[in-house]
Amino acid sequence: MASDILTGMRGCIFDYGGTLDTGGNHWGRVIWHSYERQGVPVGEALFREAYVYAERELGRNPIIQPDYTFRTTLSVKLRIEMEYICRQATGFDTAKWHEAVLDDLYARVLDETARSRDVLGQLAARLPLVLVSNFYGNIRTVLGEFGLGGLFADVVESAVVGVRKPDPRIFSIGVERLGMEPSEVAVVGDSYAKDIAPAKAAGCRTVWMRGEGWGGDEPAEAPAADFTIRSLAQLL
16 A cells, blocks of 8 residues: 555645654654653643643744744743743742753654655655645744755745645645645645645645544544555655
8 A cells, every 4th residue: 555655646745743753743742751751740631731831822922933943942842831830830840851851852853854854855856845834934944954955845834824724725835836736746744633634625635644643633534544654654
């Protein structure tokens, strides 16, 4: 089946966060596992509150600047999370845990993006690639940080185009940037709700990179996914 995934496709659209930087795993789970590895003294329920709070803060306010690297972006996100935890849990020391979790996560992202870069490089030699991402306005800086920038023919970023997933229009913009018909384009993403369902609604072939979800956000069946993979290497 894997060899058939991109058969007949003229172009390919990729998601970034959770797809190219975590191997298909939801960022909430990835950060939580780092908390576990580092022994951060907080329960999962409070962590989940903090994670959601930080995501909303970053979505509401222009905190992330266009020149922020991924490491800087992750540092800001973790600090917002931990400051939330500090307000809820007596004695929690943000300064003690912030750098430990940041260093742990960033090392893993470097490894994962290196694997993604290898696969994308091979794919880019065969067909044009476009990135479609919900991001903060600094995705091009992030792509350059990990050596991914030159692999994409174009980048469609929600903060720039004013359309966010799960709106299918953001994938339609990606298809337009490729200059192709939707049926000629495969979309690869980790989120069924934000990537796969809207990409299918836009008329594209869909490839669900299914990793560890956030709990309750993955359907038992995935009718909108034409293919399900566990690693980008399966695209080859």
